[in-house]
Amino acid sequence: MIDVARRANVALSTVSYAINGTRAISAPTRRRIQKAMEELGYEPNAIARGLVSKRTRIIALLFPTPERGMGVTEMEFVTGAAEAALERDHHLVLWPTELRNLRQLDRLTGQGLVDGAVVMEVRLDDERVDLLRQAGLPFSMIGRTSEPGSINYADIDFEQGARDAVAHLTALGHRSIGFLNHSPSAFTVGYGPTVRAADGFRRAAMDAGVEHFERLCGDNVAAGRAAFHELRAMALNLTALVVMNDHAIVGVMDALDEIGWRVPDDFSLVSIGSSTRVSEMMRPRLTTLEPQSSELGRLGVHMLIDELEFRGAEPPAPTQVLLPCRLVEGRSSGPVRQH
Amino acid sequence: MIDVARRANVALSTVSYAINGTRAISAPTRRRIQKAMEELGYEPNAIARGLVSKRTRIIALLFPTPERGMGVTEMEFVTGAAEAALERDHHLVLWPTELRNLRQLDRLTGQGLVDGAVVMEVRLDDERVDLLRQAGLPFSMIGRTSEPGSINYADIDFEQGARDAVAHLTALGHRSIGFLNHSPSAFTVGYGPTVRAADGFRRAAMDAGVEHFERLCGDNVAAGRAAFHELRAMALNLTALVVMNDHAIVGVMDALDEIGWRVPDDFSLVSIGSSTRVSEMMRPRLTTLEPQSSELGRLGVHMLIDELEFRGAEPPAPTQVLLPCRLVEGRSSGPVRQH
Numbered sequence: 001m002i003d004v005a006r007r008a009n010v011a012l013s014t015v016s017y018a019i020n021g022t023r024a025i026s027a028p029t030r031r032r033i034q035k036a037m038e039e040l041g042y043e044p045n046a047i048a049r050g051l052v053s054k055r056t057r058i059i060a061l062l063f064p065t066p067e068r069g070m071g072v073t074e075m076e077f078v079t080g081a082a083e084a085a086l087e088r089d090h091h092l093v094l095w096p097t098e099l100r101n102l103r104q105l106d107r108l109t110g111q112g113l114v115d116g117a118v119v120m121e122v123r124l125d126d127e128r129v130d131l132l133r134q135a136g137l138p139f140s141m142i143g144r145t146s147e148p149g150s151i152n153y154a155d156i157d158f159e160q161g162a163r164d165a166v167a168h169l170t171a172l173g174h175r176s177i178g179f180l181n182h183s184p185s186a187f188t189v190g191y192g193p194t195v196r197a198a199d200g201f202r203r204a205a206m207d208a209g210v211e212h213f214e215r216l217c218g219d220n221v222a223a224g225r226a227a228f229h230e231l232r233a234m235a236l237n238l239t240a241l242v243v244m245n246d247h248a249i250v251g252v253m254d255a256l257d258e259i260g261w262r263v264p265d266d267f268s269l270v271s272i273g274s275s276t277r278v279s280e281m282m283r284p285r286l287t288t289l290e291p292q293s294s295e296l297g298r299l300g301v302h303m304l305i306d307e308l309e310f311r312g313a314e315p316p317a318p319t320q321v322l323l324p325c326r327l328v329e330g331r332s333s334g335p336v337r338q339h
Numbered sequence: 340m341i342d343v344a345r346r347a348n349v350a351l352s353t354v355s356y357a358i359n360g361t362r363a364i365s366a367p368t369r370r371r372i373q374k375a376m377e378e379l380g381y382e383p384n385a386i387a388r389g390l391v392s393k394r395t396r397i398i399a400l401l402f403p404t405p406e407r408g409m410g411v412t413e414m415e416f417v418t419g420a421a422e423a424a425l426e427r428d429h430h431l432v433l434w435p436t437e438l439r440n441l442r443q444l445d446r447l448t449g450q451g452l453v454d455g456a457v458v459m460e461v462r463l464d465d466e467r468v469d470l471l472r473q474a475g476l477p478f479s480m481i482g483r484t485s486e487p488g489s490i491n492y493a494d495i496d497f498e499q500g501a502r503d504a505v506a507h508l509t510a511l512g513h514r515s516i517g518f519l520n521h522s523p524s525a526f527t528v529g530y531g532p533t534v535r536a537a538d539g540f541r542r543a544a545m546d547a548g549v550e551h552f553e554r555l556c557g558d559n560v561a562a563g564r565a566a567f568h569e570l571r572a573m574a575l576n577l578t579a580l581v582v583m584n585d586h587a588i589v590g591v592m593d594a595l596d597e598i599g600w601r602v603p604d605d606f607s608l609v610s611i612g613s614s615t616r617v618s619e620m621m622r623p624r625l626t627t628l629e630p631q632s633s634e635l636g637r638l639g640v641h642m643l644i645d646e647l648e649f650r651g652a653e654p655p656a657p658t659q660v661l662l663p664c665r666l667v668e669g670r671s672s673g674p675v676r677q678h
Contacts, residue, residue, distance in 0.1 A: 069616060075414040082433035091432040094421035221619055250620050277408060280560055281589050281620055
């Protein structure tokens with residue numbers, strides 16, 4: 001440390017603060033110290049540092065397996081979070097604890113290993129959030145509860161995404177639009193995206209004065225196929241569907257084939273939440289409201305570490321961010337069919 | 340600890356060994372101690388335990404972003420690994436260090452945080468493996484180098500997978516079969532699955548005495564489309580394609596549409612390495628040789644922890660496992676077209 005201080009031309013105590021994170025160091029000074037450490041091949045022992053600073057520089061990512069299964073979007077959350085942690089000189093541990101397994105989560109937080117947590121797959125009413133609060137462990141959310149209060153969160157604005165999907169379709173002349181959502185159980189447990197996208201769809205359709213229909217649907221091909229046939233039986237003028245369910249959308253395409261309708265000439269499809277990697281696999285390529293998944297994972301980690309490193313007298317103001325979805329036009333949506 | 344020992348009816352030293360992992364404890368005794376700890380709400384402090392035992396019970400997962408992008412299969416590796424670590428009372432940290440960033444990997448291993456590492460995206464000749472060996476850090480591989488020696492690994496048997504794909508097609512009467520592989524750069528850097536699947540394909544086709552063609556192909560739709568047209572120009576009798584490239588396969592389907600060929604009536608497709616979740620998204624649903632991705636992630640972690648916990652006098656025998664792919668028949672392969 002003496003060598004580092006000399007080389008960086010700072011006081012020994014400044015090096016100590018920089019390593020232990022016990023006091024705020026200006027960014028240029030921190031960079032100088034890091035450069036000197038790198039040049040000297042100096043590497044603080046993680047465990048010893050954790051004991052001294054009362055900080056381990058380890059944070060946990062809570063990622064229960066969603067009922068709909070792990071997909072590309074979830075992988076992007078995780079990768080973005082891991083990269084951000086590494087950039088901030090922290091380690092990200094994965095805790096794949098199921099939503100209901102509060103006992104396991106309680107056990108893990110009780111070990112004193114992590115300085116904080118990033119919570120994925122947040123429910124509108126989420127017991128894990130209560131548990132972390134009671135344990136006094138700082139955390140941020142990817143997603144948000146119905147009343148997030150002063151908890152830091154980054155979420156995808158699925159409500160606006162659904163509005164954008166409706167706007168895209170009404171601009172193409174569609175006047176009877178359906179919405180195919182995730183499974184009934186996702187709705188029952190209060191999975192935020194499911195509930196908020198449905199709200200956004202309903203309001204946008206009402207504002208635009210178009211006929212609209214909604215349906216929950218299991219996260220699989222067969223359910224999507226059946227759901228489409230049922231929807232069409234009750235919605236005779238239906239010309240377009242907004243779908244928040246990657247697997248059901250394949251079933252919808254099968255059903256359209258069965259009745260001889262082509263996409264987008266006879267019927268339009270817009271996905272909410274599909275990543276470009278997934279929408280490109282569909283034929284025709286899907287029009288999608290793509291979430292910024294990697295950015296969301298990064299943000300969740302950054303806001304947590306910002307909180308952990310905050311040194312002000314007052315508690316920091318909460319950081320709460322809604323990231324918009326980006327409309328990526330594929331070949332699954334087009335002008336309404338003229339009869 | 341006295342309370343735990345009393346409740347579990349074992350010696351105090353036995354509790355200590357069980358917590359610190361410093362000596363082998365029989366499974367029934369370990370379970371009795373764990374039960375007593377749970378009943379008493381006793382939770383050892385992770386950091387203090389790490390200092391005492393010289394073990395942190397933290398292991399790292401090295402997962403560079405593959406050039407082809409992160410997909411469902413990679414997510415399954417990670418999830419399986421995280422679950423296995425949790426079951427074995429270890430923590431899994433994610434190190435998303437790029438393949439060539441040896442300096443970062445050196446810095447991370449130098450921190451003394453982890454007891455060992457699981458390496459993903461292994462190249463036939465992998466500098467990270469040399470670095471970990473020199474650093475004396477125990478590790479296992481998901482995948483394998485060309486000469487793994489005594490390093491523990493779990494890999495997918497892509498060579499046999501390619502053979503199974505060819506056998507499936509020849510049984511359906513196909514006598515002229517192509518193989519569409521990953522990108523030329525994956526081949527150049529020596530990405531194991533790319534090289535080994537090509538070997539398996541070539542040998543199986545030669546053994547079966549069928550005409551065969553091979554082509555490397557970028558991991559995107561446009562490359563797949565172009566590759567199919569080029570292949571067909573030189574292979575006039577081609578009736579089937581084995582594809583190890585999720586994104587190219589979509590382009591192949593586009594190309595087949597363009598020439599008016601239907602799958603599987605006019606042309607058969609078999610994927611190697613697609614998970615069921617991906618193959619179900621394709622229309623028609625793909626026949627795939629599905630890797631056991633989650634199991635592979637689990638195995639990588641278990642064999643590493645087995646090594647870390649080994650207490651014998653001699654070094655343990657290496658654990659080296661090749662997991663077969665499972666043939667999942669979809670609707671993309673069928674009997675050869677009769678002219």
